[in-house]
Amino acid sequence: MPGGLNLEQLRKRAKELARAEGVKLAEAQFRIARDHGFPSWPKLQAYLRRVAEHGETLQHPYHQDVEYYAERALGLLASAEDGTPGAREPFERRNQPLTRDGARAVVAREHGFVSWRALRDHVKSLVDSGEPFARAYRAIEARNPEQLDTLLGEFPGLVDARGTNGNDLLGMAGATHDERLSRILLDHGADPARGNVHGWTPLHQAAYSNLPLLLDLLLRHGAPTAVSARGDGGTPLVVALFWGHREAAEILAQHSRAPGNLRVAAGLGHLDAVDELLTSGNPGAHRGFYRPHSGFPHWQPTDDPAEVRNEALAWAARNNRVDALEALVARGADVNADVYRGTALAWAAAQGRLAAVRALLDLGADVNHRGTFGGPNHGEGVTALHLAAQSGHLDVIRTLVENGADPTARDAIFDSTPEKWAEVCEQPAARDLLK
Known part of the structure; x- marks a missing residue:
């Protein structure tokens, strides 16, 4: 039981305290509840009953925003629809359909509540509930290592x-970018190999956030590198390459065997592997992973050779691998292809990869190509200049404009120019440059 609390033992202690101090039992129970951080005995009692009933499988609510759980339910559904085993299993165990309502029912029951409404009502009062897991989460969110250490000492099962x-x-x-918190948890015995229902481990998160110090810390504690999340081939290395996090990718490449496909070889700039895969290998293998979270739309990768080459071109671009770009285009990659949420030029511009931007323009990329990027509610009909402006990459902006990028182009969702994107995304230098 998280924290090692036992309801029967606490009841016994309350009776002993009442007798020893000559107070009413309710007063003794209240004191014990407060000693453990709960506002009342009923709150403590309800928590312990829920934990006792569901045991180690219980998921503890920790976020105060009800919409957070609705979004997690949709994410669970998306992952289950992609075939992720850890996400499909709770639907099967709870005998729920792969629908929005089914996902909400699963999330509620995994938290120990009979319905979505019951979970929602509980979450509304979570900040005052005293539950240890929620308190530990708030210590992490506040980047307070001392408070987290104290809670773990009091409730070691956390x-x-x-x-x-x-x-x-x-x-x-x-996710906090504060390695001190992870170090405290590891010192208290946290398992660095443990994944969530999507298969996502702490090493995936460190790769996603491009945190070299955290990567080193987790690797020293034995975090596995060959675990796939959100689809076959979704290792921490692949997650780093998806975002163009070269520093993280190069650390992970030293500790792991890369999934043998073209996009990974291109992202790492391994030209010998690129050539070998295109001539005699299976360049489209292990591409079940295609998105890091369900904010990106559903897609089904295929073994179409053109799709495999064109996707690899985008991965080379976001990781600034100029030699790989040239090699892939020479082998037939379409420099303007938008395989999944972004052309090579769009990714290079979004990640500020100036060398890749220049190389792609020299290779014939359309500087004003309108395509997709990111989530379906974010990038439709966007140009590379919109994406460079959004992130404030001034050298990329100058290069694109010098090569004919249209600063008056408007995207298809917000009907906004690159200058407006810079303003909304709080990039004043980019905004002023685009004026």
């Missing part, structure tokens, strides 16, 4: 407890 969709505290700590 390192093994899980939150929504199987996320544990070590996984959450990686």
Whole structure:
């Protein structure tokens, strides 16, 4: 039981305290509840009953925003529809359909509540509930290592407890970019190999956030590098390459065997592997992973050779691998292809990869190509200049404009120019440059 609390033992202690101090039992129970951080005995009692009933499989609510759970339910559904085993299993165990309502029912029951409404009502009062997991999450969110260390000392079982969709505290700590929190959790025995329902481990999170120090820390504690999340081939290395996080990718490449496909070879700039895969290998293998989270739309990768080459071109671009770009185009890659949420030029511009931008323009990329990028509610009909402006990459902006990029182009969702994108995304230098 998280924290080692036992309801029967606490009841016994309350009776002993009442007799020893000559107070009413309710007063003794209230004191014990407050000693453990709960506002009342009924709150403590309800929490312990829920934990006792569901045991180690219980997921602890920790976020105060009700919409957070609705989004996690949709993410669980998307991952289940992609065939991720850890995401499909709770639907089967709870006998729920792969629908929005089914996903909400699963999330509620995984948290120990009979309905979505019951979970929602509980979450509304979560900040005052005193539940240890929620308190530990708030310490992580506040980047307060001292408070987290104190809570773990008082409730040692917290390192093994899980939150929504199987996320544990070590996984959450990686999202803060504060390695001190992860170090404290590891010192208290947190498991660096543990994944959530999507298969996402702390090492995936460190790769996603491009945190070299955290990567080193987790690798020293034995974090596995060959684990796939969100589809076949979705290792931490592949997650780093998806975002163009070269520093993280190069660290992980030293500790792991890369999934043998063209996009990974291109992202790492391994030209011998690129050539070998295109001539005699299977360049489209292990591409079940195609998105890091369900904010990106559904897609089904195929073994079409053109799709495989064109996707690899975008991965080379976001990782600034100029030699790989030239090699792939020479082998037939379409420099303007938008395989999945972004052309090579769009990715290079978004990630500020100036060398790749220049190389792609020299190779014939259309500087004003309108395509997709990111989530379906973000990038439709966008140009590379919109994406460079959004991230404030001034050298890329200058290069694109010098090569004919249209600063008056408007995207298809917001009907906004690159200058407006810079303004909305709080990039004043880019905004002023585009004026």
